[in-house]
Amino acid sequence: MGLFDDVSRLLEERLDEFIKNNPHLELQALLDQVEEQERDTTQLISSLQSEQTRLESEILAIAEDIQKWHIRVNKAQTANRLDLAQAAQEREAALLRQGNQLWGRMEGTKKRLTEAQNLFKQIQQQKKELKIKAEQAKTQSAASSNTNTRGWEEGQNYSSDRYQKEYDPLEKEFQQWDMDEELERLKREINS
Secondary structure (H helix, E strand, O other), X not given: OHHHHHHHHHHHHHHHHHHHHOHHHHHHHHHHHHHHHHHHHHHHHHHHHHHHHHHHXXXXXXXXXXXXXXXXXXXXXXXXXXXXXXXXXXXXXHHHHHHHHHHHHHHHHHHHHHXXXXXXXXXXXXXXXXXXXXXXXXXXXXXXXXXXXXXXHHOOOOOHHHHHHHOOHHHHXXXXXXXXXXXXXXHHHHHO
């Protein structure tokens, strides 16, 4: 197992290094995760909406049954059939309890549906932010690779003034740091 662990650790280090050098790929991986969360949330919303519709139908059916048994209670009492009136009242009470339970489940489903819809909006916002960041990272990566190779490809010598304006290592380092901080913030938002 020691060799396997060493190889695994080496691969993880290489992957981390590669991703650090290619932040747009890390953003793409995060974007893929967010899109998966978006699909899962969409399925959850659909499922909760179906459950809410089913519960509403059951509640309406029970309400009709309650009305029917209430009429029967009155009819039995009017006819002085107390044995039937008592049984009808018990049935009506049982239906009321069942209706109350279904009502509670429906309210819980509505609450979960609202939470899922809010989560969906948050996921869409994160997705939008990640797309913007991914485009910025791609642009920066492309610009960086163009800047790094332009002098070689064109055979130009950079004067110190031009070097300062076009490729400032300190500026690049701060941009990378800002991007890494933003990535960490987005990761925390996604994982929370």
